[in-house]
Amino acid sequence: MSCKETKKQSATVDAKPNVILILADDMGWSDLGCFGSEVKTPNLDKMASNGMRFTQVYNTSKCFPSRACLLTGLYSQQTGYNKGYKQPMNNAITLGELFKSAGYTTMWSGKHHSTENPVTRGFDHYSGLFEGACNYFNPGMRREGEGQPAQKRNDRPWCIEGEVIQPFTPESKDFYTTDTFTDYALGWLDQHKDEQKPFFLYMAYNAPHDPLMAWPEDIAKYIGKYKEGYEKIRQARFAKQKAMGLLPENYPLSESMHQKWEELTEDEKAREDTVMAVYGAMIDRLDQNIGRLQAKLKEMKVDENTLIVFVSDNGASSENVKLEGTGPIGSMTRWTSLRGDWANVSNTPLRYYKNYSHEGGIKTPMIAYWPKGLKNKNTISDTPLHFIDFMSTFADLTGAAYPKQLNGQEIKPMQGISFLPLLKGEEVAREKPLFWEWSKGRAVRDGDWKLVSFKGTWELYNLKTDPVESSDLSTSHPEKLKELKAKFENWALEVENVEI
Numbered sequence: 001m002s003c004k005e006t007k008k009q010s011a012t013v014d015a016k017p018n019v020i021l022i023l024a025d026d027m028g029w030s031d032l033g034c035f036g037s038e039v040k041t042p043n044l045d046k047m048a049s050n051g052m053r054f055t056q057v058y059n060t061s062k063c064f065p066s067r068a069c070l071l072t073g074l075y076s077q078q079t080g081y082n083k084g085y086k087q088p089m090n091n092a093i094t095l096g097e098l099f100k101s102a103g104y105t106t107m108w109s110g111k112h113h114s115t116e117n118p119v120t121r122g123f124d125h126y127s128g129l130f131e132g133a134c135n136y137f138n139p140g141m142r143r144e145g146e147g148q149p150a151q152k153r154n155d156r157p158w159c160i161e162g163e164v165i166q167p168f169t170p171e172s173k174d175f176y177t178t179d180t181f182t183d184y185a186l187g188w189l190d191q192h193k194d195e196q197k198p199f200f201l202y203m204a205y206n207a208p209h210d211p212l213m214a215w216p217e218d219i220a221k222y223i224g225k226y227k228e229g230y231e232k233i234r235q236a237r238f239a240k241q242k243a244m245g246l247l248p249e250n251y252p253l254s255e256s257m258h259q260k261w262e263e264l265t266e267d268e269k270a271r272e273d274t275v276m277a278v279y280g281a282m283i284d285r286l287d288q289n290i291g292r293l294q295a296k297l298k299e300m301k302v303d304e305n306t307l308i309v310f311v312s313d314n315g316a317s318s319e320n321v322k323l324e325g326t327g328p329i330g331s332m333t334r335w336t337s338l339r340g341d342w343a344n345v346s347n348t349p350l351r352y353y354k355n356y357s358h359e360g361g362i363k364t365p366m367i368a369y370w371p372k373g374l375k376n377k378n379t380i381s382d383t384p385l386h387f388i389d390f391m392s393t394f395a396d397l398t399g400a401a402y403p404k405q406l407n408g409q410e411i412k413p414m415q416g417i418s419f420l421p422l423l424k425g426e427e428v429a430r431e432k433p434l435f436w437e438w439s440k441g442r443a444v445r446d447g448d449w450k451l452v453s454f455k456g457t458w459e460l461y462n463l464k465t466d467p468v469e470s471s472d473l474s475t476s477h478p479e480k481l482k483e484l485k486a487k488f489e490n491w492a493l494e495v496e497n498v499e500i
Contacts, residue, residue, distance in 0.1 A: 016102070016198045016398055017373060018306040020293065021095070021390070023070065023202070024286060025063065025111060025209040026338075026354060027365075028316030028346025031283055035246060035365045036237035036348060038225060039280040043291035044310060044367060049378050051308075051369035052423065055246060058386045058445075059314050061354060061361035062438045063132065064113040066313040066387055067204070071095050073391020073414045075435065077495040082437060085114045085131075089121070091412045093403060095394060096122025099200035102400035105192050109184040110177075110204035112159075119162035127184040129177070129206060130157035130164070133321075136177045136206075136213040137332035140169030150211055150325035150335035176215065178207045178282070182289040186296050193300050200394075203293070208282035210321055211335040218281035219274075219330050226276040227269060229261025230341050233276075237348045246380060247349070254351040254360075254468035258341035271329070276342050278330035307370040307397070307423075311387075315361045316346030318353040351469050357441030357452050358469055368423055375425030383427075384445065386434050389416035396420045433484075435491045437498050444488040451484035458485060 030036040034048035059066040064085040065076035072092035076082040079089045096106045100122045108118050110128040118126035129139065134156045135149040142148050158168030170180075185201055192199050226233060234256070241247045264272065290310075297303035318340035327333035338346070343353045350360035366385070368374065395402050396418035405411060421428050433446035443452040448464035460474040460481050474481045492498035 015305060018198045018302055020201045020203060020306060020308045022310045023204045024312040025206045026314060026317045027208055027312040029350055029363050029365055030237045030348040031346050032365055036241040039283045041287040043287050043294060047308060047369035048367050051367055051374055053380045054366040054385060055380060055382050056384045057364050057366040058362045058434060059364050060436060060438055061314045061357055061441060063313050065438055067113050069387040070390055073388055073416055074412050075388060075415055075495050077437060077497045078412050080497065082497055088116050093406050093411055094121045098395060098400050102398035103197050105195060105197060105199040107188045107199060108202040110181040111206045117162060125188050126162055127160045128181060130159055133209055135211060135332060137175060138170060140167040147327060147333040149332050150323060152323060178205055178285050178289055181205060182292050189296050205286055207286045208279050210337040212278040212330060214278050214281035214285060214330050218285050219278055222277035222280040226273040230258040230345050231256060234345045234348050252468050253349040254470060257344045274329045275336055279338055305372045307373060310367040312364040314354045315363060316343035316353055318343045349468055355439055356454055357436040357443035362436055370423060374423050381422055383422060384430060385419050386416060389419055392416040392418045393420050433487055435488060444484050446484060449480060449484060451481060
């Protein structure tokens with residue numbers, strides 16, 4: 001073997017991994033096939049069977065605080081993003097800035113939910129939606145020959161390669177955000193393929209957040225599948241979760257929080273079947289696009305040394321936006337929300353939804369896939385993790401030095417722990433409690449104990465014996481309640497921006 005060949009092989013072995021972070025929007029804990037769903041997600045399921053699934057990973061229960069937390073490794077309270085998103089992410093660096101300091105090309109496609117341009121925060125490329133929800137087929141003005149797009153606003157800021165466009169009305173009638181976000185990324189990967197350095201790609205999809213809109217061919221796959229009703233689908237998901245070993249046999253199911261299916265009229269049942277069919281179609285299309293990304297990695301011959309992590313920014317949403325419009329459910333001219341009945345199914349077996357600090361609001365399914373670097377394939381981890389842990393993990397993975405200052409301004413230290421050891425078959429220990437505060441929700445988790453409130457009343461649970469928060473122990477364990485409440489209050493004072 002020649003010296004040149006030896007050096008080439010050594011460089012390949014020592015190469016830093018590429019990283020793709022995929023974020024879904026308002027997707028429930030059980031909505032993937034590999035987490036119990038009947039929705040077809042073969043690409044994510046294959047990643048799970050050849051990777052790792054994580055059953056106790058936490059977000060913040062709300063879109064923009066979760067996204068800020070994921071990007072910075074800080075609690076959203078420390079960046080000002082627990083109150084609003086129309087300001088810079090203060091006191092922090094971003095994942096783009098971290099990866100760039102380690103020699104990576106940095107790319108971000110999709111939803112931002114901020115007003116700060118990513119190309120000023122470490123990203124070489126950014127295209128996508130600046131703010132919150134938008135019409136999937138047309139985020140802008142009505143196009144000639146079409147109906148009025150259902151939307152809260154028609155001037156949502158959009159960005160293409162760092163240039164802000166407002167309003168953004170796509171010319172192509174083949175536009176659909178999930179597909180378009182992937183198109184952006186595939187274009188950048190084509191540009192990058194001859195570069196001799198690794199890349200970081202952040203795919204921030206807006207699916208399956210409402211408005212529920214999908215391609216007719218995807219909807220057709222699911223029409224009729226949900227006529228059995230909420231509870232039968234929920235029970236089927238729960239049984240599948242146990243059968244696949246995702247949950248132990250003694251794991252409980254939270255109390256149902258949906259209507260009784262048999263009390264609905266036939267028209268109401270047909271509507272509910274269609275709503276969930278569109279929701280399932282959106283997740284199906286999301287999975288199809290992840291398959292497109294995987295095919296591109298294989299074509300580039302970088303699939304073996306690319307770490308892909310998939311998460312969702314909060315639990316399924318019970319919100320109901322009353323902007324329905326006209327036309328069939330799932331179309332460009334009709335705004336439809338999932339609402340609480342199906343959200344209860346999506347979050348199986350957990351309690352409550354988006355905006356709550358209970359498990360159904362703050363838990364995300366997580367998959368990690370890395371053919372070259374993952375130690376134990378097709379494994380399930382129940383180690384508690386949080387979005388604050390991603391910055392620590394990626395710093396550990398790349399060897400990047402986390403700075404004390406950025407542009408002369410002091411930044412907060414990382415709040416999380418690295419979960420890289422878990423990917424390598426080792427254990428990690430969390431020494432500090434985890435905290436939540438959004439809107440009317442509050443929580444602290446310390447080991448197996450969790451103190452949680454909504455609208456001010458504290459409830460105490462032992463998640464080891466009661467993972468679905470069904471038996472409040474605050475009366476029988478007053479000292480534990482007092483201890484955890486004090487920890488929450490101390491954290492609130494430390495991070496500021498929290499009303500105690």
